[in-house]
Amino acid sequence: MTMRGTLPDRCGTFTIGGHAITRLGLGTAQMSASGVWSHPKDAAEAARVLQEAIDLGVNLIDVAESSGPFDYEELIVRALSPFPEDLLLMIKGGLLRSPEGQWEPVPRPSFLRKQIETRLWYLKLNRVPLFQLHGFSPNAPIADQIGLLTDMQREGKIGQIGLAEVTLAELEEARKYAEIATVQAEYNLINRAADPLLDYAEAANIGFIPWLPLATGALASQDGPLAEMARRRSVTPAQLALAWLLKRSPAMLPTPGTLSLQHLNDNVSAVDIPLTATEVGDLDRLTAEP
Template sequence: MSIQRTFKLGGDLEVNRLGYGAMRITGEGVWGPPKDREGALKVLKRAVEIGVNFIDTADSYGPYVSEELIAESLAPYQAGVVIATKGGLCRVGPNKWLPVGRPEYLEQEALMSMRRLKTDVIDLWQLHRIDPKVPVEESLKPIVKLQKTGKIKHIGLSEVTPAEIEQARKVADIVSVQNEYNIGQRKSEATLEYCEKNNIAFIPWFPVAAGKLAKEGGPLDTAAKQHNATVSQLSLAWLLHRSPVILPIPGTTSIEHLEENFKSLDLELSDAEWQSLEAAAK
């Protein structure tokens, strides 16, 4: 059975379900500029050339580096290209992430993201983490205000439970949720089911399986070889098959790997094969 290839984000932004995550086009520890700046710009351009029209970034990637590279390589944006960004994680060093949900901080960061991305409207702005010190309704107030003035089109969340989505929906229309999820890491199953019921996009970060499941000779590796595919391709194909609301955003700094990932859209397994992989993963 062939998969649904597109999804209407927020009901009006139709995107190809396989996007690109732009966290890795930064330095080590997601800090500072990339080692190969020209290479990063080429990957972004190539992504759009092969049909990727959903690119996900965050102000904290670098910080700021990823947004600036996206603007340098792609602005002014082609019609139909959707750029999503996030705010709410402050950076104090490599691999260090601090949730900050103060309304005035988030408002400033959203406006600065708009400037760095060289756009008049952020297609999708996502709260990167809920700050335990600030109720999510308070954090989202200025974002909803920016949405009403036309500076932000849609609002999303990241690393949340169904109860937290419900809480956020009291003040904002939530169109996407970004949680860690892959065939071997299923802790967000309840959140995915909530998103399915409410037609909310579910954007899995860390979409490619790792560990025992993906090792050489393991279930994913064996199935991938049977289909002349890679473990990455099979991991992404499983996500696309798992639910029509899932929008995987694999990241890479290699054009070859980017093109390889995109071919997972065409990878088809029988229902019985998917079921055997599911059983192996559990």
């Protein structure tokens, strides 16, 4: 693959809150020691991955409360502070973890406020650049939950508002009360159930962040559905899966996670893989449900 120009030149950008964001970002979930709600497996290596991502031109980093109890906010501060001016930190919250390890939506908007303010404290920031609400609580009207976020916007504590794990109807309802910058849902070559949400987001100029872009590694496997085509193209299966996502929509903003510098560089190189219409069709058929 021939790499020409900076990462924004190579993969394109998507504008969020007036800032041009690289269409390939970095997630932190795969840095966990146990896959969820755990400290980073190797904090020093995680810091190197974060720093390398910035050096490569990535300026969208995704961190969720469900990865761990503030370990990742502290990691990001240690690795990247002072933050680059063009960096967009996407912080996802809105859930509470029970002693049994179950996740439930916060019971009241006031809990959400406390959660956001605590994340700000750990990040040593006055404002969350992009806050994504991790689903709506059934205990309060959508208007009240979005209202809390718009209140915090006016206070300067939130820059942009995003939503994760919501239905199309919920997204449409939320847009009655606030400008929604991004939406996140599980989406990859194997699982395309969120196609209607993606198409709506693209039409409304809302960034779409695919959760599990590599289907928890199934699409990256050397004996998976993309392996043969990857060998023919002299690329990795993961690179093909990411190239397909970037081709699928200009609103697509994958944030694959890794604790490997090699995988990070491989992921970023996926932006340089051109796919023909025939190849896109072949990929669609390879991964289509029977």
